[in-house]
Amino acid sequence: MRIIDTHLHLVYQDHFNYPWLDGAPAINRNWSVENYLEEARPLGIEAALHMEVDVAETDIVAESRFMTTVHPAVIGAIAGCRPESPGFAEQLEALAAIKGVRGVRRVLHQAPDELSQSQQFRDNIRRLARHDLNFDLCVRADQLPLATAIVDHAPDVQFVLDHCGNPDIANNGFDAWAAGLDEIAGRANVTAKVSGIVVNAQSDWNTETLRPYVEYLIERFGWDRIVWGSDHPVCTLNANLTRWVEATRTIVSGASIDEQAKLFHRNAERVYRLA
Template sequence: MRILDTHLHLVYPERFSYPWLSGAPAINRAWPVEAYFAEAEALGIESALHMEVDVAEADMLAETQFMATVHPKVVGAIAACRPESADFPALLETLAGMDHVKGLRRILHEAPDTLSQSELFAENIKRLAVHRLSFDLCLRADQLPIGIALVDKAPDVQFVLDHCGVPDVAGNGLDPWRAYIGEMARRPNVAAKVSGIVAYARPDWTVDDLRPFAEHVIESFGWDRVVWGSDHPVCTKTADLTRWVEATREIVAGASEDEQARLLHRNAEHFYRVGGH
Protein backbone atom coordinates (compact mmCIF):
# COMPACT_ATOMS: atom_id res chain seq x y z
CA MET A 1 0.00 0.00 0.00
CA ARG A 2 1.68 3.18 -1.19
CA ILE A 3 2.01 6.16 1.13
CA LEU A 4 1.89 9.91 0.51
CA ASP A 5 3.62 11.49 3.49
CA THR A 6 1.80 14.75 4.26
CA HIS A 7 4.22 15.98 6.92
CA LEU A 8 7.89 15.88 5.95
CA HIS A 9 10.26 18.46 7.43
CA LEU A 10 13.46 19.03 5.49
CA VAL A 11 16.17 20.99 7.27
CA TYR A 12 18.96 22.82 5.45
CA PRO A 13 20.89 24.90 8.02
CA GLU A 14 23.30 26.14 5.37
CA ARG A 15 20.38 27.79 3.55
CA PHE A 16 17.89 28.82 6.21
CA SER A 17 17.75 29.83 9.87
CA TYR A 18 15.78 27.70 12.35
CA PRO A 19 15.86 29.54 15.70
CA TRP A 20 13.78 26.92 17.50
CA LEU A 21 16.21 24.10 16.75
CA SER A 22 18.70 25.43 19.29
CA GLY A 23 16.25 24.19 21.90
CA ALA A 24 15.91 20.76 20.27
CA PRO A 25 19.45 19.32 20.36
CA ALA A 26 18.33 15.81 19.42
CA ILE A 27 17.37 16.94 15.92
CA ASN A 28 19.46 20.10 15.55
CA ARG A 29 21.28 19.21 12.34
CA ALA A 30 20.73 18.94 8.61
CA TRP A 31 17.94 16.63 7.44
CA PRO A 32 18.25 16.53 3.64
CA VAL A 33 15.77 14.96 1.26
CA GLU A 34 18.12 12.26 -0.02
CA ALA A 35 18.57 10.78 3.47
CA TYR A 36 14.82 10.73 4.02
CA PHE A 37 13.97 8.89 0.81
CA ALA A 38 16.82 6.43 1.34
CA GLU A 39 14.73 5.08 4.24
CA ALA A 40 11.24 6.06 3.05
CA GLU A 41 11.19 4.35 -0.35
CA ALA A 42 11.66 0.90 1.18
CA LEU A 43 8.62 1.55 3.37
CA GLY A 44 6.26 2.26 0.49
CA ILE A 45 6.45 6.05 0.77
CA GLU A 46 6.32 7.08 -2.87
CA SER A 47 5.87 10.83 -2.42
CA ALA A 48 5.79 13.52 0.23
CA LEU A 49 4.57 17.02 0.98
CA HIS A 50 7.02 19.35 2.63
CA MET A 51 5.73 20.92 5.84
CA GLU A 52 7.22 24.29 6.70
CA VAL A 53 9.81 24.04 9.47
CA ASP A 54 9.18 27.32 11.30
CA VAL A 55 12.17 29.01 9.73
CA ALA A 56 13.04 32.58 10.66
CA GLU A 57 10.38 34.90 9.26
CA ALA A 58 12.80 36.41 6.74
CA ASP A 59 13.36 32.92 5.26
CA MET A 60 9.73 31.82 4.94
CA LEU A 61 9.20 32.59 1.27
CA ALA A 62 12.66 31.34 0.28
CA GLU A 63 12.00 28.01 2.02
CA THR A 64 8.74 27.62 0.13
CA GLN A 65 10.36 28.46 -3.20
CA PHE A 66 13.22 26.01 -2.59
CA MET A 67 10.83 23.11 -2.07
CA ALA A 68 9.48 23.44 -5.61
CA THR A 69 12.55 21.69 -7.00
CA VAL A 70 14.16 19.99 -4.00
CA HIS A 71 13.28 16.47 -5.19
CA PRO A 72 10.90 14.98 -7.79
CA LYS A 73 9.10 12.96 -5.11
CA VAL A 74 8.37 16.05 -3.02
CA VAL A 75 5.09 16.78 -4.78
CA GLY A 76 4.05 19.93 -2.93
CA ALA A 77 4.61 22.20 0.02
CA ILE A 78 2.64 23.57 2.93
CA ALA A 79 4.01 27.09 3.29
CA ALA A 80 4.73 29.16 6.38
CA CYS A 81 2.65 32.29 6.88
CA ARG A 82 1.64 34.95 9.41
CA PRO A 83 -2.15 35.48 9.23
CA GLU A 84 -1.92 37.93 12.12
CA SER A 85 -0.05 40.33 9.82
CA ALA A 86 -1.59 43.06 7.70
CA ASP A 87 0.82 41.97 4.95
CA PHE A 88 -0.75 38.52 4.72
CA PRO A 89 -2.95 39.18 1.64
CA ALA A 90 0.09 40.10 -0.46
CA LEU A 91 1.97 36.98 0.66
CA LEU A 92 -1.08 34.84 -0.07
CA GLU A 93 -1.28 36.13 -3.64
CA THR A 94 2.37 35.21 -4.12
CA LEU A 95 1.94 31.75 -2.65
CA ALA A 96 -1.25 31.10 -4.59
CA GLY A 97 0.70 31.71 -7.78
CA MET A 98 3.07 28.83 -7.00
CA ASP A 99 1.74 25.53 -8.34
CA HIS A 100 3.57 23.46 -5.75
CA VAL A 101 2.01 25.27 -2.77
CA LYS A 102 -0.86 23.10 -1.54
CA GLY A 103 -1.65 24.73 1.79
CA LEU A 104 -0.44 27.06 4.52
CA ARG A 105 0.44 26.71 8.18
CA ARG A 106 1.07 29.00 11.10
CA ILE A 107 2.32 27.08 14.16
CA LEU A 108 -0.04 27.81 17.05
CA HIS A 109 0.90 25.22 19.68
CA GLU A 110 3.74 27.41 20.98
CA ALA A 111 1.96 30.75 20.45
CA PRO A 112 -0.36 32.64 22.80
CA ASP A 113 -3.95 31.44 22.57
CA THR A 114 -5.05 34.93 21.60
CA LEU A 115 -2.97 34.93 18.39
CA SER A 116 -5.47 32.99 16.31
CA GLN A 117 -8.54 34.63 17.84
CA SER A 118 -8.24 38.12 16.39
CA GLU A 119 -10.61 39.24 13.65
CA LEU A 120 -7.64 39.99 11.37
CA PHE A 121 -6.36 36.42 11.74
CA ALA A 122 -9.76 34.95 10.92
CA GLU A 123 -10.38 37.30 7.99
CA ASN A 124 -7.02 36.40 6.51
CA ILE A 125 -7.61 32.67 6.91
CA LYS A 126 -10.96 33.05 5.13
CA ARG A 127 -9.04 34.32 2.09
CA LEU A 128 -7.63 30.82 1.50
CA ALA A 129 -10.94 29.46 0.25
CA VAL A 130 -10.93 31.28 -3.08
CA HIS A 131 -7.49 29.83 -3.83
CA ARG A 132 -8.44 26.28 -2.73
CA LEU A 133 -5.59 26.32 -0.23
CA SER A 134 -5.91 24.40 3.03
CA PHE A 135 -4.73 25.49 6.45
CA ASP A 136 -2.94 23.08 8.79
CA LEU A 137 -3.93 23.54 12.43
CA CYS A 138 -1.08 22.78 14.81
CA LEU A 139 -2.56 23.06 18.31
CA ARG A 140 -2.00 21.44 21.68
CA ALA A 141 -4.83 19.35 23.09
CA ASP A 142 -5.78 22.09 25.56
CA GLN A 143 -6.00 24.57 22.66
CA LEU A 144 -8.44 22.55 20.58
CA PRO A 145 -11.41 24.73 21.66
CA ILE A 146 -9.73 27.83 20.20
CA GLY A 147 -9.07 25.85 17.02
CA ILE A 148 -12.77 25.04 16.85
CA ALA A 149 -13.57 28.73 17.23
CA LEU A 150 -11.29 29.58 14.31
CA VAL A 151 -12.77 26.84 12.11
CA ASP A 152 -16.25 28.18 12.79
CA LYS A 153 -15.19 31.62 11.54
CA ALA A 154 -13.95 30.18 8.22
CA PRO A 155 -16.43 27.47 7.19
CA ASP A 156 -15.38 27.56 3.52
CA VAL A 157 -11.71 26.79 4.26
CA GLN A 158 -10.37 23.24 4.38
CA PHE A 159 -8.52 22.70 7.66
CA VAL A 160 -6.22 19.79 8.50
CA LEU A 161 -5.65 19.11 12.21
CA ASP A 162 -2.01 18.13 12.70
CA HIS A 163 -0.68 15.41 14.99
CA CYS A 164 -4.04 14.08 16.19
CA GLY A 165 -4.47 17.35 18.09
CA VAL A 166 -1.20 16.88 20.06
CA PRO A 167 -2.46 14.65 22.89
CA ASP A 168 -0.37 13.71 25.92
CA VAL A 169 0.46 10.21 24.73
CA ALA A 170 3.19 9.67 27.33
CA GLY A 171 0.71 10.42 30.12
CA ASN A 172 -2.17 8.53 28.44
CA GLY A 173 -4.06 11.82 28.42
CA LEU A 174 -7.22 10.67 26.69
CA ASP A 175 -9.56 13.14 28.39
CA PRO A 176 -10.68 15.82 27.76
CA TRP A 177 -8.80 15.33 24.45
CA ARG A 178 -11.33 12.73 23.26
CA ALA A 179 -14.25 15.10 23.70
CA TYR A 180 -12.40 17.94 21.98
CA ILE A 181 -11.59 15.69 19.01
CA GLY A 182 -15.20 14.61 18.78
CA GLU A 183 -16.32 18.24 18.73
CA MET A 184 -13.73 19.20 16.10
CA ALA A 185 -14.81 16.27 13.94
CA ARG A 186 -18.35 17.66 13.79
CA ARG A 187 -17.00 20.41 11.53
CA PRO A 188 -17.18 18.99 7.98
CA ASN A 189 -14.39 21.28 6.74
CA VAL A 190 -11.79 19.69 9.03
CA ALA A 191 -9.67 16.63 8.28
CA ALA A 192 -7.27 15.06 10.76
CA LYS A 193 -3.67 13.99 10.32
CA VAL A 194 -2.51 10.78 11.98
CA SER A 195 0.98 12.01 12.74
CA GLY A 196 3.16 13.28 15.55
CA ILE A 197 1.92 10.99 18.31
CA VAL A 198 5.25 9.15 18.35
CA ALA A 199 7.03 12.35 19.40
CA TYR A 200 4.62 12.78 22.32
CA ALA A 201 5.01 9.20 23.53
CA ARG A 202 7.47 7.76 26.03
CA PRO A 203 10.83 6.66 24.58
CA ASP A 204 9.86 3.04 25.28
CA TRP A 205 6.42 3.31 23.65
CA THR A 206 4.55 0.34 22.25
CA VAL A 207 1.95 0.22 19.51
CA ASP A 208 -0.73 -0.21 22.17
CA ASP A 209 0.30 3.16 23.65
CA LEU A 210 -0.41 4.85 20.30
CA ARG A 211 -3.45 2.84 19.28
CA PRO A 212 -6.21 4.57 21.33
CA PHE A 213 -5.17 7.99 20.02
CA ALA A 214 -4.98 6.99 16.37
CA GLU A 215 -8.15 4.92 16.53
CA HIS A 216 -10.18 7.65 18.23
CA VAL A 217 -9.18 10.15 15.54
CA ILE A 218 -10.07 7.73 12.75
CA GLU A 219 -13.36 6.80 14.40
CA SER A 220 -14.28 10.45 14.99
CA PHE A 221 -13.40 11.80 11.55
CA GLY A 222 -14.12 8.67 9.52
CA TRP A 223 -11.96 7.13 6.83
CA ASP A 224 -12.78 9.91 4.33
CA ARG A 225 -11.27 12.69 6.48
CA VAL A 226 -7.95 11.32 7.72
CA VAL A 227 -4.47 11.58 6.23
CA TRP A 228 -1.09 10.26 7.36
CA GLY A 229 2.16 12.07 8.10
CA SER A 230 5.61 11.02 9.27
CA ASP A 231 6.54 14.22 11.13
CA HIS A 232 10.09 13.34 10.16
CA PRO A 233 12.59 14.11 11.69
CA VAL A 234 10.64 15.05 14.85
CA CYS A 235 9.50 11.43 15.07
CA THR A 236 13.12 10.39 15.57
CA LYS A 237 12.99 11.69 19.14
CA THR A 238 11.49 8.35 20.20
CA ALA A 239 11.70 6.13 17.10
CA ASP A 240 12.72 6.16 13.48
CA LEU A 241 10.66 6.47 10.32
CA THR A 242 10.60 2.72 9.82
CA ARG A 243 9.16 2.01 13.24
CA TRP A 244 6.44 4.66 12.90
CA VAL A 245 5.36 3.31 9.51
CA GLU A 246 5.33 -0.25 10.87
CA ALA A 247 3.27 0.91 13.88
CA THR A 248 0.77 2.64 11.59
CA ARG A 249 0.35 -0.45 9.45
CA GLU A 250 -0.20 -2.55 12.58
CA ILE A 251 -2.82 -0.14 13.94
CA VAL A 252 -4.85 -0.21 10.70
CA ALA A 253 -4.24 -3.87 9.85
CA GLY A 254 -7.87 -4.72 10.51
CA ALA A 255 -9.18 -2.07 8.11
CA SER A 256 -10.10 -2.84 4.52
CA GLU A 257 -7.68 -2.19 1.69
CA ASP A 258 -9.89 0.69 0.56
CA GLU A 259 -9.89 2.27 4.02
CA GLN A 260 -6.12 1.96 4.31
CA ALA A 261 -5.70 3.54 0.87
CA ARG A 262 -7.83 6.50 1.93
CA LEU A 263 -5.69 7.10 5.01
CA LEU A 264 -2.32 6.51 3.41
CA HIS A 265 -2.68 8.40 0.10
CA ARG A 266 -6.09 8.90 -1.45
CA ASN A 267 -7.51 11.49 0.97
CA ALA A 268 -4.25 13.45 0.94
CA GLU A 269 -4.37 13.68 -2.83
CA HIS A 270 -7.85 15.20 -2.51
CA PHE A 271 -7.32 17.61 0.40
CA TYR A 272 -3.94 18.84 -0.86
CA ARG A 273 -4.84 18.74 -4.57
CA VAL A 274 -2.08 16.36 -5.63
CA GLY A 275 -2.09 14.51 -8.94
CA GLY A 276 -4.83 16.47 -10.66
CA HIS A 277 -7.30 16.54 -7.75
Protein backbone atom coordinates in the same frame (compact mmCIF):
# COMPACT_ATOMS: atom_id res chain seq x y z
CA MET B 1 0.30 -0.19 0.12
CA ARG B 2 1.83 2.96 -1.32
CA ILE B 3 2.14 5.95 0.98
CA ILE B 4 2.05 9.70 0.44
CA ASP B 5 3.70 11.38 3.40
CA THR B 6 1.80 14.61 4.07
CA HIS B 7 4.16 15.87 6.76
CA LEU B 8 7.84 15.85 5.85
CA HIS B 9 10.20 18.45 7.31
CA LEU B 10 13.46 19.11 5.48
CA VAL B 11 16.19 21.23 7.02
CA TYR B 12 18.81 23.02 4.90
CA GLN B 13 20.72 25.22 7.31
CA ASP B 14 22.96 26.57 4.56
CA HIS B 15 19.86 28.05 2.89
CA PHE B 16 17.54 29.13 5.69
CA ASN B 17 17.46 30.28 9.31
CA TYR B 18 15.63 28.09 11.85
CA PRO B 19 15.67 29.98 15.19
CA TRP B 20 13.71 27.31 17.08
CA LEU B 21 16.27 24.59 16.37
CA ASP B 22 18.65 26.16 18.88
CA GLY B 23 16.32 24.73 21.52
CA ALA B 24 16.17 21.28 19.90
CA PRO B 25 19.80 20.09 19.84
CA ALA B 26 18.88 16.47 19.06
CA ILE B 27 17.65 17.44 15.59
CA ASN B 28 19.61 20.65 15.05
CA ARG B 29 21.36 19.65 11.84
CA ASN B 30 20.68 19.28 8.13
CA TRP B 31 17.97 16.81 7.10
CA SER B 32 18.10 16.34 3.35
CA VAL B 33 15.54 14.76 1.08
CA GLU B 34 18.10 12.17 -0.05
CA ASN B 35 18.68 11.00 3.54
CA TYR B 36 14.93 10.75 4.12
CA LEU B 37 14.31 8.75 0.95
CA GLU B 38 16.92 6.15 1.86
CA GLU B 39 14.65 5.02 4.69
CA ALA B 40 11.32 6.07 3.19
CA ARG B 41 11.35 4.31 -0.17
CA PRO B 42 11.74 0.74 1.18
CA LEU B 43 8.72 1.45 3.41
CA GLY B 44 6.48 2.17 0.42
CA ILE B 45 6.60 5.96 0.71
CA GLU B 46 6.54 7.07 -2.91
CA ALA B 47 6.01 10.82 -2.47
CA ALA B 48 5.83 13.52 0.19
CA LEU B 49 4.52 16.97 0.89
CA HIS B 50 6.98 19.28 2.55
CA MET B 51 5.71 20.84 5.77
CA GLU B 52 7.12 24.24 6.64
CA VAL B 53 9.78 24.18 9.37
CA ASP B 54 9.01 27.52 11.05
CA VAL B 55 11.89 29.32 9.38
CA ALA B 56 12.57 32.97 10.11
CA GLU B 57 9.73 35.05 8.70
CA THR B 58 11.98 36.60 6.06
CA ASP B 59 12.70 33.10 4.70
CA ILE B 60 9.11 31.86 4.39
CA VAL B 61 8.56 32.52 0.68
CA ALA B 62 12.06 31.37 -0.24
CA GLU B 63 11.66 28.13 1.73
CA SER B 64 8.39 27.38 -0.02
CA ARG B 65 9.83 28.06 -3.46
CA PHE B 66 12.91 25.92 -2.76
CA MET B 67 10.99 22.94 -1.37
CA THR B 68 8.62 22.73 -4.34
CA THR B 69 11.61 21.99 -6.59
CA VAL B 70 14.01 20.21 -4.21
CA HIS B 71 13.32 16.69 -5.53
CA PRO B 72 10.74 14.96 -7.78
CA ALA B 73 9.54 12.90 -4.82
CA VAL B 74 8.49 16.10 -3.02
CA ILE B 75 5.26 16.76 -4.88
CA GLY B 76 4.08 19.85 -3.03
CA ALA B 77 4.51 22.06 0.00
CA ILE B 78 2.59 23.52 2.90
CA ALA B 79 4.08 26.96 3.40
CA GLY B 80 4.65 28.92 6.56
CA CYS B 81 2.57 32.07 7.02
CA ARG B 82 1.73 34.85 9.48
CA PRO B 83 -2.05 35.43 9.49
CA GLU B 84 -1.70 37.70 12.51
CA SER B 85 0.25 40.18 10.38
CA PRO B 86 -1.28 43.20 8.58
CA GLY B 87 0.86 42.18 5.59
CA PHE B 88 -0.66 38.71 5.30
CA ALA B 89 -2.58 39.46 2.10
CA GLU B 90 0.64 40.27 0.26
CA GLN B 91 2.40 37.25 1.78
CA LEU B 92 -0.46 35.02 0.69
CA GLU B 93 -0.35 36.35 -2.87
CA ALA B 94 3.38 35.54 -3.05
CA LEU B 95 2.85 32.01 -1.69
CA ALA B 96 -0.15 31.27 -3.90
CA ALA B 97 1.90 32.19 -6.95
CA ILE B 98 4.36 29.36 -6.25
CA LYS B 99 3.40 26.27 -8.21
CA GLY B 100 3.16 23.33 -5.84
CA VAL B 101 2.08 25.19 -2.69
CA ARG B 102 -1.02 23.32 -1.52
CA GLY B 103 -1.66 25.02 1.77
CA VAL B 104 -0.21 27.06 4.62
CA ARG B 105 0.44 26.61 8.30
CA ARG B 106 1.07 28.84 11.28
CA VAL B 107 2.49 26.89 14.24
CA LEU B 108 0.12 27.57 17.14
CA HIS B 109 0.99 24.98 19.77
CA GLN B 110 3.83 27.16 21.08
CA ALA B 111 2.15 30.52 20.46
CA PRO B 112 0.00 32.50 22.91
CA ASP B 113 -3.66 31.56 22.56
CA GLU B 114 -4.53 35.17 21.83
CA LEU B 115 -2.55 35.13 18.58
CA SER B 116 -5.08 32.96 16.75
CA GLN B 117 -8.17 34.53 18.28
CA SER B 118 -7.86 38.04 16.91
CA GLN B 119 -10.30 39.24 14.27
CA GLN B 120 -7.40 39.94 11.93
CA PHE B 121 -6.10 36.37 12.19
CA ARG B 122 -9.51 34.83 11.57
CA ASP B 123 -10.36 37.14 8.68
CA ASN B 124 -7.01 36.41 7.07
CA ILE B 125 -7.63 32.66 7.27
CA ARG B 126 -10.84 33.23 5.32
CA ARG B 127 -8.71 34.58 2.45
CA LEU B 128 -7.35 31.08 1.80
CA ALA B 129 -10.59 29.95 0.16
CA ARG B 130 -10.20 32.23 -2.84
CA HIS B 131 -6.74 30.76 -3.47
CA ASP B 132 -7.90 27.14 -2.92
CA LEU B 133 -5.28 26.68 -0.19
CA ASN B 134 -5.64 24.52 2.93
CA PHE B 135 -4.73 25.51 6.47
CA ASP B 136 -2.92 22.96 8.63
CA LEU B 137 -3.86 23.36 12.29
CA CYS B 138 -1.00 22.59 14.67
CA VAL B 139 -2.40 22.94 18.20
CA ARG B 140 -2.16 21.27 21.59
CA ALA B 141 -5.05 19.17 22.85
CA ASP B 142 -6.07 21.93 25.24
CA GLN B 143 -6.23 24.36 22.30
CA LEU B 144 -8.70 22.29 20.28
CA PRO B 145 -11.61 24.60 21.22
CA LEU B 146 -9.57 27.53 19.86
CA ALA B 147 -8.96 25.59 16.65
CA THR B 148 -12.68 24.89 16.34
CA ALA B 149 -13.38 28.62 16.62
CA ILE B 150 -10.97 29.29 13.73
CA VAL B 151 -12.70 26.64 11.63
CA ASP B 152 -16.14 28.03 12.36
CA HIS B 153 -15.06 31.46 11.13
CA ALA B 154 -13.86 30.06 7.80
CA PRO B 155 -16.40 27.48 6.61
CA ASP B 156 -15.15 27.60 3.02
CA VAL B 157 -11.55 26.71 3.93
CA GLN B 158 -10.24 23.14 4.07
CA PHE B 159 -8.47 22.52 7.38
CA VAL B 160 -6.14 19.65 8.30
CA LEU B 161 -5.65 18.91 12.00
CA ASP B 162 -2.01 17.94 12.49
CA HIS B 163 -0.75 15.21 14.82
CA CYS B 164 -4.18 13.87 15.82
CA GLY B 165 -4.70 17.10 17.77
CA ASN B 166 -1.64 16.38 19.95
CA PRO B 167 -3.03 14.19 22.74
CA ASP B 168 -0.87 14.08 25.88
CA ILE B 169 -0.22 10.36 25.63
CA ALA B 170 2.65 10.35 28.12
CA ASN B 171 0.33 11.60 30.86
CA ASN B 172 -2.76 9.56 29.96
CA GLY B 173 -4.51 12.58 28.51
CA PHE B 174 -7.10 10.65 26.51
CA ASP B 175 -10.27 12.02 28.07
CA ALA B 176 -9.29 15.69 27.89
CA TRP B 177 -8.18 15.25 24.28
CA ALA B 178 -11.24 13.28 23.22
CA ALA B 179 -13.65 15.97 24.37
CA GLY B 180 -12.02 18.61 22.16
CA LEU B 181 -11.62 16.17 19.30
CA ASP B 182 -15.31 15.28 19.31
CA GLU B 183 -16.21 18.92 18.74
CA ILE B 184 -13.81 19.67 15.90
CA ALA B 185 -14.55 16.33 14.21
CA GLY B 186 -18.11 17.57 13.75
CA ARG B 187 -16.88 20.17 11.25
CA ALA B 188 -17.09 18.72 7.75
CA ASN B 189 -14.28 20.93 6.43
CA VAL B 190 -11.68 19.42 8.80
CA THR B 191 -9.52 16.41 7.93
CA ALA B 192 -7.33 14.80 10.61
CA LYS B 193 -3.69 13.82 10.12
CA VAL B 194 -2.39 10.64 11.74
CA SER B 195 1.09 11.93 12.52
CA GLY B 196 3.39 13.24 15.20
CA ILE B 197 2.06 11.35 18.22
CA VAL B 198 5.14 9.25 18.94
CA VAL B 199 6.81 12.32 20.48
CA ASN B 200 3.81 12.75 22.79
CA ALA B 201 4.33 9.31 24.32
CA GLN B 202 6.79 8.00 26.89
CA SER B 203 10.10 6.75 25.50
CA ASP B 204 9.04 3.14 26.10
CA TRP B 205 5.90 3.43 23.92
CA ASN B 206 4.72 0.58 21.78
CA THR B 207 2.00 0.13 19.18
CA GLU B 208 -0.64 -0.57 21.81
CA THR B 209 0.20 2.71 23.52
CA LEU B 210 -0.82 4.60 20.40
CA ARG B 211 -3.69 2.39 19.24
CA PRO B 212 -6.53 3.93 21.34
CA TYR B 213 -5.74 7.41 20.05
CA VAL B 214 -5.50 6.46 16.38
CA GLU B 215 -8.58 4.26 16.50
CA TYR B 216 -10.65 6.91 18.26
CA LEU B 217 -9.53 9.55 15.76
CA ILE B 218 -10.59 7.34 12.86
CA GLU B 219 -13.89 6.57 14.57
CA ARG B 220 -14.67 10.25 14.99
CA PHE B 221 -13.50 11.49 11.56
CA GLY B 222 -14.21 8.42 9.45
CA TRP B 223 -12.03 6.89 6.76
CA ASP B 224 -12.77 9.66 4.25
CA ARG B 225 -11.32 12.43 6.44
CA ILE B 226 -7.92 11.15 7.53
CA VAL B 227 -4.44 11.38 6.02
CA TRP B 228 -1.04 10.08 7.13
CA GLY B 229 2.19 11.94 7.89
CA SER B 230 5.63 11.01 9.18
CA ASP B 231 6.59 14.22 10.99
CA HIS B 232 10.16 13.32 10.04
CA PRO B 233 12.66 14.21 11.50
CA VAL B 234 10.76 15.34 14.61
CA CYS B 235 9.59 11.75 15.04
CA THR B 236 13.22 10.70 15.53
CA LEU B 237 13.11 12.29 18.99
CA ASN B 238 11.20 9.20 20.16
CA ALA B 239 11.35 6.64 17.33
CA ASN B 240 12.39 6.46 13.70
CA LEU B 241 10.46 6.56 10.46
CA THR B 242 10.41 2.78 10.07
CA ARG B 243 8.99 2.18 13.53
CA TRP B 244 6.24 4.78 13.04
CA VAL B 245 5.21 3.35 9.66
CA GLU B 246 5.14 -0.17 11.09
CA ALA B 247 3.09 0.94 14.11
CA THR B 248 0.51 2.66 11.91
CA ARG B 249 0.22 -0.32 9.60
CA THR B 250 -0.28 -2.64 12.57
CA ILE B 251 -3.00 -0.43 14.07
CA VAL B 252 -5.02 -0.33 10.82
CA SER B 253 -4.26 -3.89 9.71
CA GLY B 254 -7.82 -4.97 10.44
CA ALA B 255 -9.26 -2.37 8.07
CA SER B 256 -10.10 -3.12 4.46
CA ILE B 257 -7.59 -2.47 1.68
CA ASP B 258 -9.83 0.36 0.47
CA GLU B 259 -9.87 1.97 3.92
CA GLN B 260 -6.10 1.68 4.27
CA ALA B 261 -5.64 3.21 0.82
CA LYS B 262 -7.72 6.20 1.91
CA LEU B 263 -5.46 6.77 4.92
CA PHE B 264 -2.12 6.23 3.20
CA HIS B 265 -2.61 7.99 -0.14
CA ARG B 266 -6.07 8.41 -1.60
CA ASN B 267 -7.39 11.07 0.78
CA ALA B 268 -4.14 13.02 0.55
CA GLU B 269 -4.52 13.18 -3.22
CA ARG B 270 -7.99 14.68 -2.83
CA VAL B 271 -7.48 16.93 0.21
CA TYR B 272 -4.23 18.44 -1.08
CA ARG B 273 -5.35 18.32 -4.75
CA LEU B 274 -2.45 16.13 -5.88
CA ALA B 275 -4.21 13.87 -8.38
